[in-house]
Amino acid sequence: MKIGVPTEIKTHEYRVGLTPAAVRELTSHGHQVLVQQGAAQAIGFPDDAYRAAGATIAPDAPAVFAGAEMIVKVKEPQPAEIALLRHGQVLFTYLHLAADREQTLGLVASQATCIAYETVTDKSGALPLLAPMSEVAGRMSVQVGAHCLEREQGGAGVLLGGVPGVPAGRVVVIGGGVSGTHALRMAIGIGAHVTVIDKSLPRLRQLEQEFGTRAQTLFSTTDAIERAVAEADLVIGAVLVPGAAAPKLVSRAMVRRMRPGSVIVDIAIDQGGIFETSRPTTHAQPTYVEEGVVHYCVTNMPGAVARTSTLALGNATLPFVLALADKGWKDAVTSDPHLLAGLNVHAGHVTHPAVAQDLDLPYRPPEHAIAL
Numbered sequence: 001m002k003i004g005v006p007t008e009i010k011t012h013e014y015r016v017g018l019t020p021a022a023v024r025e026l027t028s029h030g031h032q033v034l035v036q037q038g039a040a041q042a043i044g045f046p047d048d049a050y051r052a053a054g055a056t057i058a059p060d061a062p063a064v065f066a067g068a069e070m071i072v073k074v075k076e077p078q079p080a081e082i083a084l085l086r087h088g089q090v091l092f093t094y095l096h097l098a099a100d101r102e103q104t105l106g107l108v109a110s111q112a113t114c115i116a117y118e119t120v121t122d123k124s125g126a127l128p129l130l131a132p133m134s135e136v137a138g139r140m141s142v143q144v145g146a147h148c149l150e151r152e153q154g155g156a157g158v159l160l161g162g163v164p165g166v167p168a169g170r171v172v173v174i175g176g177g178v179s180g181t182h183a184l185r186m187a188i189g190i191g192a193h194v195t196v197i198d199k200s201l202p203r204l205r206q207l208e209q210e211f212g213t214r215a216q217t218l219f220s221t222t223d224a225i226e227r228a229v230a231e232a233d234l235v236i237g238a239v240l241v242p243g244a245a246a247p248k249l250v251s252r253a254m255v256r257r258m259r260p261g262s263v264i265v266d267i268a269i270d271q272g273g274i275f276e277t278s279r280p281t282t283h284a285q286p287t288y289v290e291e292g293v294v295h296y297c298v299t300n301m302p303g304a305v306a307r308t309s310t311l312a313l314g315n316a317t318l319p320f321v322l323a324l325a326d327k328g329w330k331d332a333v334t335s336d337p338h339l340l341a342g343l344n345v346h347a348g349h350v351t352h353p354a355v356a357q358d359l360d361l362p363y364r365p366p367e368h369a370i371a372l
Helices: 020-028 047-052 061-067 101-110 131-148 178-189 201-214 222-231 252-256 267-271 301-327 329-335 353-359 366-371
Strands: 002-005 032-036 056-058 070-072 090-093 113-116 170-174 193-198 215-219 234-237 263-266 287-290 293-296 343-346
Touching (some): 002 061, 020 032, 020 047, 020 301, 032 047, 032 061, 047 056, 056 061, 101 343, 101 353, 113 329, 131 263, 131 267, 131 293, 131 301, 170 178, 178 201, 178 234, 193 201, 193 222, 201 215, 215 222, 222 252, 263 267, 301 329, 329 366, 343 366
Parallel strands (some): 002 070, 032 056, 090 113, 170 193, 170 234, 193 215, 234 263
Antiparallel strands (some): 113 343, 287 293
């Protein structure tokens, strides 16, 4: 198979779809890989490293898209990239379609086969290709939240870990999944007073067993969220509904009750965010102030630590890229229900139920779409 790796063009996005090590694996299996010139130069993977792994360096994105049967990316395709997709071509990347009608309609019109990292499952029902970036985003959320609390960043001037004689800052994590757990670990590590809110009692029990009295656990109700948010210095939104838009759990009224200079970090912003006051931002302008509260809502948080993120993501995606290339995409997805769960758009049809429901678009089950 001919596989293309374009340079990411989202604002301040430096990750790359395949590392030189991954290219070496693919070429050793007999596949051809086209990598756009300079695609990973910024994170220490020069073109010569890709050449040594067996890749061909293409001068620009149109050459990559034109020469490849499958495109492997990191972030959702931008409009200029959607225009380069064609019927029968496979796109394998993060998509987050449920909060992006325009992108969804563009991919439908392209007639391409679009497989989303974030809805590929495993035997336990987990999301193995989302997990690495959720881990990164969870850890980063405390780091960036602490920075935003500094006075010159618009924050209240609170040190999350406190000092002797001064109480630690209060961190509230809404959602106890992968990103939430990693946020908890970081917040506890710096000495903050930490509360986690989740709707699953079994998950809360697991978190209590892992963190003990270092984190307070609360069952998710409107009242519990309202009280915890009002007292917090930093609130981290870490709720995920696979494939679907994030629920709005924190209203504008709740945000208004927070102390001025408090901080919100909405990890769920890729799926629309869990705060009513959230709107997407970029690494170029990561924050804004709404209702007196600093909001950090960057849609590609892990892009700030692009080398670490690329290596972590590549470890997870490579087996699936190999399966798609070795077997052909159709045999790969029909023989693996977990990879089939990643199929979001195919040949002009939306094939993921949550995406279709949230965007009010016609839905065709993936098995039926593939058979057309």
